[in-house]
Amino acid sequence: MNIIETFNLCKYYKNKKALDNLNLEVPEGIIFGYLGPNGAGKTTTIRLLLNLAKPTNGYAIIMGENILKSKKYLSKIGFLPDVPNFYNYFTAKEYLAILAEILGVDKKRVDEVLELVDLKNEKKRIGTFSRGMKQRLGIAQTLLHDPKLLILDEPTSALDPQGRKEILDLIKSLKGSKTIFFSTHILSDVEKICDRVAIIKDGKLLLNEKVEELKKRYAKRMITIEVDNQDILWEKLKDKPWVINIAVHNKSLLLNIKDISMAQKEIPKIISENNLSLIHFEFLEPTIEDIFFEVIS
Ligand SMILES: Nc1ncnc2c1ncn2[C@@H]1O[C@H](COP(=O)(O)OP(=O)(O)OP(=O)(O)O)[C@@H](O)[C@H]1O
Ligand SMILES: [Mg+2]
Incomplete structure (x- = not known):
């Protein structure tokens, strides 16, 4: 079953076709790499999927719901934006506890997700965190309400090799229990952890295939x-x-x-x-x- 399917999804800005007739299928339970150079249309796609922008044309079905007709599906998605913002004065635990309260999530979940991202014993304030730690906290935040689908916009791009490895390992460890859709312009990320890859450029989908089959074909x-x-x-x-x-x-x-x-x-x-x-x-x-x-x- 496809957890995301888009049908001729388009987003035009004045004369710019940021996304042009995107037809994408993301099967449930996999790690999906959405690969494209700068300006390809990755963030635009994500914004449309998350109902943060309206498509000029086309639609998508996410977890069985048409995104133009319902917003219920959003509660089953965890989203990490490309430049996440945190309240630097808090510790990770304090920060997530506040979010848990807002989301109506059991406080126990805070320790669970901090454990998953290896920040459970971290007592420092978020302001002193490395970028990699902040990204891990961001992923913990997306996991709080135990969503079925994670959408991560370039989760590794600002990180050094060690930080990237940590995030990739973390994403890999979540596979199966979650479907993970992540955008990146880093090719080796896709090769390391993705089951399937879509390549997009100038708003157009160039390819959408299993990594294994792609390599076989080439x-x-x-x-x-x-x-x-x-x-x-x-x-x-x-x-x-x-x-x-x-x-x-x-x-x-x-x-x-x-x-x-x-x-x-x-x-x-x-x-x-x-x-x-x-x-x-x-x-x-x-x-x-x-x-x-x-x-x-
Ligand atoms: N609000 C907007 N108004 C006008 N043009 C926009 C807007 N948002 C995006 N674009 C344009 O649409 C195209 C796709 O942008 P998008 O941010 O989706 O690319 P991206 O693949 O996420 O790139 P990056 O790797 O730099 O994050 C770009 O040419 C961008 O300039
Ligand atoms: Mg982007």
């Missing part, structure tokens, strides 16, 4: 070759129609291939005709980064 399209004279090989390969591009990496050539069977037939021929010695030949598993740049270019 597999065997990257080849690394090392020969005794790479300049000759480069010269012979550079204008072949089945080669998308060639990069030099250490002593090897890194080839992005359009037609794998042509490459398999022709490369050995070129090596032999030019009297080159083959040192290494390998099909490479593509990274999300390779795929991302190919898809958005």
